[in-house]
Amino acid sequence: MTRLLVRSLRFGCLAIALAAVSVSTKPVFGDRLLAADPIKPMLPANLREVSVWTRALGKAQPPSPWRVAPCDRSSKAPMLCVYDQQALVGTVxxxxxxxSSRPDLRQKLKEAGIPAKAxxxxxxxxxxxxxxxKAWVEDYYAFFxxxxxxxxxxxxxxxxxxxxQVSLGKLKGFRYGFSGIKQDKDIHEQRVGYVAFDGATLYIITTAFDATSETGKFKTLEDFQRFEPHLAKLIARLQLPIAKRSR
Incomplete structure (x- = not known):
């Protein structure tokens, strides 16, 4: 009995230690996990049973021959599929x-002068x-x-x-991005992102030309650069913030 009690105490201490490790103020930047935050974004209650892109996209579409549609929900993250004619060329x-899941942003808001419970x-x-x-974006740049x-x-x-500073639907936010340039001036990777906050939910929209990315990327730099101006206009027409569904 004594051995079982000691073993139980050891497991209990281990669980407490693991829980302590999971508490972190390091940020998560869309497609990169920087700390022990949830691997998948934590969804507001009004988004858990629907395709996020279905709600956000509404009827917005880029001009022909481009077309966008929410990807299969079995994908690793909420993805918007981008088609040129009938060919899938990228995802967003x-x-x-x-x-409540973003201590990094709460700290930035506090540093900007907003009281914690405001x-x-x-x-x-x-x-x-x-x-x-904007400070969040600067942290993003510093990390990458x-x-x-x-x-x-x-x-x-x-x-x-x-x-x-740009519009994401009805929200004001920021467009940001970076390139990785080779010594011969060719582009190794290129990323673009949009971020906005509605007071309760942080929205992060990202895509890239980057062979190492698992989600949110284009197959070729040419397709990425051709679609990016249309993406900027599409972002401005999104249904953001995403309203709660009426019952």
């Missing part, structure tokens, strides 16, 4: 994260929310610059784009 990922959606905090989102330096050394140059 949409991550939705409750503020209503983040209040109009008086719009300027502070923009400051927090360090990550790429470790992976490629001096063979690839990291070149980020200044974040630009």
């Amino acid at each position: 990922e949409l991550g939705t994260h409750l503020i 209503n983040y959606a209040a109009p008086k905090y719009r300027k502070q929310v923009a400051i927090a989102l 610059k360090d990550d790429r330096k470790t992976a490629y050394g001096d063979s690839i140059t990291f070149a980020s784009q200044p974040p630009i």
Whole structure:
């Protein structure tokens, strides 16, 4: 009996230690897990039983010959499939994260001057929310610059784009992105993202030309660059924020 009790206590201590390790303030940047946060984005209750892209896309479509549609729900993350004529050429990922699951953003909001228990959606905090989102983008750049330096050394140059304030549906947010440029000036990878916050949910939309990405990517740089201007217009027409479904 004593041995069983000691063994139970050991397992209990191990569980507590693992739980402590899982608490982290490090950020998650869409397609990269940087800490012990949930592997999949935590969905608000109104998004758990529907395709996120179905709700966000509405009737918005790019001009012909392009076409977009929510991908099969069996994919690893909420994906929008992009077609040129009938050919699938790329995907765009949409991550939705409750503020309760994002200690990194809560810290940025606090640093921007918003009290911890305030209503983040209040109009008086719009300027502070923009400051927090821009700081989030700067953290994104810092992480990927360090990550790429470790992976490629001096063979690839990291070149980020200044974040630009844009509309994501009815929300104000930022467009951001970076390129990895080879020594011969060819592009090794290129990424673009959009981020916005409605006071409760953080929306992160990403895609890339990057052979190492598992989700949200285009097969060729040419297709990525051809579609990107249409993506920018599509983002502005999304149904964001995603409203709760009426019962």
